[in-house]
Amino acid sequence: MDLNDQDWQDEQRRVDMVTGKVAVRKKALEADVGVVRGDVVELRKDFWDEVRVNFSSSDDLGETSTSLRQQSQVLSERERAHLQASETLKKLKLLVDSPYFGRIDFTEEGQPRTEQIYLGIASFLDDDQETFLVYDWRAPVSSLYYDGAPGPASYETPGGEISGRMELKRQFVIRDGRIKVMFDTGVTIGDELLQQVLSHSSDSQMKSIVATIQKEQNAVIRNDKSRMLVVQGAAGSGKTSAALQRVAYLLYKYRETLKADQVLLFSPNPMFNSYVSTVLPELGEENMLQTTFQAYLEHRLGREFDLEDVFSQMEAILKAEEGPWLQAKRASIAYKSSPHFLETIQRYKERLEHRGMKFKPVRFKGRLIVSEQAMEEKFYGFDQGVRLANRVELLKDWLLKELAQFAKQERKEPWVDEQIQLLDPDEYQKAYTRMRRKQGAKNATFDDFELERSLLAKMVVNEWLKPVRKWIKRTRFVDVKAMYEELFLNEELFLEVSEGKLPDEWDEIGKQTVLTIREGKLSYEDVTPYLYLQDLLKGFQVNNVIRHVFIDEVQDYSPFQLEYVKRIFPRARMTALGDLNQGIYAHTDVLGGSLESLKKLYGEEHTEVISLTRSYRSTHEIVDFTRSMMPGGESIVPFNRHGEKPVLRKVNGREELHQHIVQKIKELKNEGYEHTAIICKTAEESEFVYESLKEELPLKKIAKTTPSFVTGTLVIPSYLAKGVEFDAVVIYDASSDAYDRESERKLFYTACTRAMHQLCMFSLGEPSRFIRDIDPAKYTLET
Ligand SMILES: Nc1ncnc2c1ncn2[C@@H]1O[C@H](COP(=O)(O)OP(=O)(O)OP(=O)(O)O)[C@@H](O)[C@H]1O
Numbered sequence: 147m148d149l150n151d152q153d154w155q156d157e158q159r160r161v162d163m164v165t166g167k168v169a170v171r172k173k174a175l176e177a178d179v180g181v182v183r184g185d186v187v188e189l190r191k192d193f194w195d196e197v198r199v200n201f202s203s204s205d206d207l208g209e210t211s212t213s214l215r216q217q218s219q220v221l222s223e224r225e226r227a228h229l230q231a232s233e234t235l236k237k238l239k240l241l242v243d244s245p246y247f248g249r250i251d252f253t254e255e256g257q258p259r260t261e262q263i264y265l266g267i268a269s270f271l272d273d274d275q276e277t278f279l280v281y282d283w284r285a286p287v288s289s290l291y292y293d294g295a296p297g298p299a300s301y302e303t304p305g306g307e308i309s310g311r312m313e314l315k316r317q318f319v320i321r322d323g324r325i326k327v328m329f330d331t332g333v334t335i336g337d338e339l340l341q342q343v344l345s346h347s348s349d350s351q352m353k354s355i356v357a358t359i360q361k362e363q364n365a366v367i368r369n370d371k372s373r374m375l376v377v378q379g380a381a382g383s384g385k386t387s388a389a390l391q392r393v394a395y396l397l398y399k400y401r402e403t404l405k406a407d408q409v410l411l412f413s414p415n416p417m418f419n420s421y422v423s424t425v426l427p428e429l430g431e432e433n434m435l436q437t438t439f440q441a442y443l444e445h446r447l448g449r450e451f452d453l454e455d456v457f458s459q460m461e462a463i464l465k466a467e468e469g470p471w472l473q474a475k476r477a478s479i480a481y482k483s484s485p486h487f488l489e490t491i492q493r494y495k496e497r498l499e500h501r502g503m504k505f506k507p508v509r510f511k512g513r514l515i516v517s518e519q520a521m522e523e524k525f526y527g528f529d530q531g532v533r534l535a536n537r538v539e540l541l542k543d544w545l546l547k548e549l550a551q552f553a554k555q556e557r558k559e560p561w562v563d564e565q566i567q568l569l570d571p572d573e574y575q576k577a578y579t580r581m582r583r584k585q586g587a588k589n590a591t592f593d594d595f596e597l598e599r600s601l602l603a604k605m606v607v608n609e610w611l612k613p614v615r616k617w618i619k620r621t622r623f624v625d626v627k628a629m630y631e632e633l634f635l636n637e638e639l640f641l642e643v644s645e646g647k648l649p650d651e652w653d654e655i656g657k658q659t660v661l662t663i664r665e666g667k668l669s670y671e672d673v674t675p676y677l678y679l680q681d682l683l684k685g686f687q688v689n690n691v692i693r694h695v696f697i698d699e700v701q702d703y704s705p706f707q708l709e710y711v712k713r714i715f716p717r718a719r720m721t722a723l724g725d726l727n728q729g730i731y732a733h734t735d736v737l738g739g740s741l742e743s744l745k746k747l748y749g750e751e752h753t754e755v756i757s758l759t760r761s762y763r764s765t766h767e768i769v770d771f772t773r774s775m776m777p778g779g780e781s782i783v784p785f786n787r788h789g790e791k792p793v794l795r796k797v798n799g800r801e802e803l804h805q806h807i808v809q810k811i812k813e814l815k816n817e818g819y820e821h822t823a824i825i826c827k828t829a830e831e832s833e834f835v836y837e838s839l840k841e842e843l844p845l846k847k848i849a850k851t852t853p854s855f856v857t858g859t860l861v862i863p864s865y866l867a868k869g870v871e872f873d874a875v876v877i878y879d880a881s882s883d884a885y886d887r888e889s890e891r892k893l894f895y896t897a898c899t900r901a902m903h904q905l906c907m908f909s910l911g912e913p914s915r916f917i918r919d920i921d922p923a924k925y926t927l928e929t
Pocket residue numbers: 340343344353355358359360363379380381382383384385386387388725728762763868869870871899
């Protein structure tokens with residue numbers, strides 16, 4: 147709908163009026179507060195390290211909740227100071243350049259007046275403190291803008307539904323206080339603005355989509371009824387974007403009760419944390435906490451085992467030749483990630499309630515204090531009605547008493563006298579002070595030899611027994627390792643607890659599992675089941691502070707892992723975002739063609755599923771090409787932004803390949819594409835490409851340990867490119883040698899769908915069947 151000059155002048159006048167008022171208020175506030183900067187970001191660097199969670203005893207329980215409370219208190223105190231001082235200012239700074247992006251005119255039923263509602267990233271009241279010059283995009287009335295079309299319309303408020311008529315819907319792009327773009331629009335958010343936004347170049351940071359949120363995305367953002375929200379969406383459909391907007395929405399709606407540090411996002415890799423870290427600040431909000439599942443696993447078991455991470459597992463599988471090892475590995479991963487194994491472990495735990503618990507003896511200086519048999523006897527002597535984890539607690543208390551008994555006896559031993567002689571003056575002084583404190587000052591002297599010896603002996607023995615006490619307190623006497631091993635060593639036991647279902651390749655799986663554990667390692671597929679067993683025996687370590695857990699790339703999680711996350715955050719709601727087509731890991735059968743596992747997690751009645759089918763990232767041509775690779779891909783709807791068709795070039799040798807790639811990257815740069823990626827299959831290939839081309843191109847190598855994304859030309863392994871995007875993607879080698887196994891289809895798809903504007907594939911020899919099977923009209927074959 148065309149707008150005339152008068153409309154432009156009127157709207158610009160209003161913009162001038164609003165920005166003028168914002169500027170005045172900003173200036174006044176600046177003078178008041180200065181800029182307060184907290185060290186909140188520092189504090190949040192490692193979520194798991196900051197919060198000690200231990201629930202193995204009532205003491206620990208107290209300690210844990212104190213630790214949690216203290217940690218969250220420290221955070222919230224500093225944040226409060228930080229927020230109060232700078233929050234308003236931050237918002238005003240954002241508003242002064244671009245006060246709003248939308249307008250709706252709405253006549254409420256029964257009201258004579260039509261209200262003009264302007265939407266921006268924060269509310270701004272006129273000097274009367276009553277009139278909204280700008281409404282926050284998250285205010286109830288704002289949902290009209292995202293959901294409704296001119297005509298009859300309604301929106302939800304806490305007080306009920308408000309109906310009326312939308313007379314007008316207008317969009318703006320305002321920069322530096324000037325209206326750059328303005329038009330009236332029909333159904334939802336006009337495609338014109340989206341066209342503009344999407345045709346921009348990418349960089350190393352994700353952007354907020356607040357001005358162009360689509361109706362179905364708005365449903366994701368504002369959904370707050372269900373315990374579990376599952377968002378299944380095509381590559382580039384805005385799952386991550388919507389999730390971040392949703393965090394901002396929740397922080398606004400529940401601002402009295404929900405703080406940013408009660409929201410936790412599980413990212414696919416550490417780099418992703420940095421990629422999304424600017425979105426919330428762009429919206430004037432504090433960032434939520436971010437972590438990776440691997441960081442959690444390391445936090446829990448990293449001291450005990452050398453843990454394989456998902457990337458090393460992927461690398462090993464991608465590089466392996468077809469053969470017995472790979473076959474067994476695949477079977478092992480598939481089985482250990484399955485709900486059946488989860489149930490098997492649960493049944494194993496039920497069996498352990500009656501028999502089979504394994505303990506490590508309590509020893510001191512090579513001498514036995516309590517044998518494993520004595521522990522077993524004691525353990526199964528406790529009331530069988532008491533929960534297993536509580537019986538472990540009871541056993542712990544008993545062991546501590548036994549240890550105290552032992553300590554008493556031990557004080558008489560000659561080695562203690564030897565140690566007393568060796569005490570240095572400091573330690574001696576410490577003992578003396580302690581004695582004075584204990585006995586009261588008046589008759590406390592060290593003249594009494596007997597008393598002195600007994601006190602010093604007590605101190606020495608206590609000191610020497612400290613590690614044993616700690617070991618008991620941490621319930622290390624429960625031999626989880628032996629019990630997990632037993633499951634794989636003892637076929638009869640396995641058959642019993644698995645209800646007679648041995649997995650494929652059972653012998654090899656069992657052998658490999660035990661071998662790896664005995665080397666002090668845990669394969670990625672074993673880590674969560676192992677933890678699950680451990681926690682079933684010792685009690686789960688829960689975090690009651692977090693109220694919202696977001697899991698991005700949920701298709702990369704096994705049922706085990708999801709069950710885990712659910713259990714450790716019992717007070718949290720979950721938002722899970724995923725794409726079946728991008729399940730690249732061997733264990734990712736979670737969505738496995740259906741959403742059943744996810745729906746079961748909290749029960750169907752508590753679960754809502756929203757599907758996003760429109761893909762925004764890539765041009766129509768790229769989406770049309772990539773969706774042809776996936777069964778059911780027709781349901782992915784490309785956004786109507788056009789560009790060049792994907793390009794395929796077949797080359798005969800590596801030298802030729804490298805020449806073409808260098809030339810292509812230079813061409814792309816000349817065309818204005820700054821943020822490009824050469825996507826390799828593995829880290830090994832990535833390393834090779836980087837070393838081969840680094841003299842000729844300014845390349846940046848991305849590895850799993852790279853902490854943050856950067857702009858420029860990146861060389862990156864396929865599986866690390868998850869979730870991110872580039873102006874142009876160069877697939878280093880799309881040949882049938884590189885991508886042929888069915889299990890690699892999703893990996894190839896994921897790599898190709900990272901491209902926004904251009905996709906170039908090189909093939910050393912015959913192209914992969916994933917390309918050959920596509921209608922040649924959908925790409926250009928360069929010769
Ligand atoms: N409503 C929107 N307005 C503007 N841009 C959008 C919108 N929705 C998505 N986009 C853009 O599309 C691109 C893809 O979004 P995002 O990364 O959130 O998708 P995704 O579904 O998480 O993708 P993937 O699963 O492939 O990682 C981003 O550049 C994002 O800014």
